[in-house]
Amino acid sequence: MKKLHINLQDHSYDIIIKDNLIDELAQYVKEVYKNKKIYVITDSNVAPLYLTRVMKALENDYEVKSVVLPAGEESKSFAVYQEACEKLIDLNIRRNELLLALGGGVIGDLTGFIAATIYRGVPYIGVPTSLLAQMDSSIGGKTGIDFYNRKNIIGAFKQPLRVLIDPRTCDTLARDEFVNGMGELIKHGAIGNPKLLTLVENGVSKMTEEIVVESLKVKQAVVEIDEFDQKERMFLNFGHTFGHAIELKYGWKHGQAVANGMLMALKFGIDMGETNPKCYDVIYNILKNCGFPIEEYNYKDYLPDMAYDKKNLAGVIRFIFIKDFGTPELYEIEETKIKDLM
């Protein structure tokens, strides 16, 4: 078992990482939640895999109800938010009762947003079951839904009471979904934990508690110093500006787009004299060994896309480079200078 404590001003919490934790949920829920009812929110893909185990693990100690929503990104919508809230109100949820988000990033973001808004806030616990959600969206309290063709455009910061991670849930992921989650993990290694890069350099066939904890230490550190995404938390966007552009253009999965986006950001950083050139080959080889499909895009073709990034301020493009492994930097380029770089 591994434990990380996220130390925040008003709502610190623990992340517990333990193999087969799904079967021991009651013990870890009881330490932070004392009421009788729990509402499990999950989706139609995850329910057949884990809902029965989760109910069994909790029902000796709690009265447990479940809400099963359609699987897929389309569920991060006002329509499904409304459907879930209606079901919870029909189930007679009270403001001091717990939501438990069982699933990947969509379920985590949506449940967190419901938890932030229903009765102006109810407690929630995250039980992320995809590697991508374990590595990223379940930690740090960003919740929300997509709207008007924009991802995560409506949302709130709402920290969970706890995050409970069972690395064994990664065993049921399709290989490309597993690789997808590895993208954010390798990014954590690049921006904040060179030890993690050595743990994964020859590829990973099975997720371990140690790899998860080393990866989450990086997210923990930036969320603790910049909970509301004003500066250091933006380091987590390494590889994301180019990644979002190719994700939109070619339909890459998020983590795979971020992986290729990292290679583009490394090349850009090397050309700008900001990045140690050896970083490119190290990350390239790790991505190859971890099974990533790699396309060598020319970053210059995607520089205009940087203008639309949400990190930017008026007239200034903000970009994340790494100087070397573990030393990210927020770099500002005047919008008018972008053409000279192309």
Ligand code: GLY
């Ligand atoms: N996914 C980036 C963040 O949590 O800030």
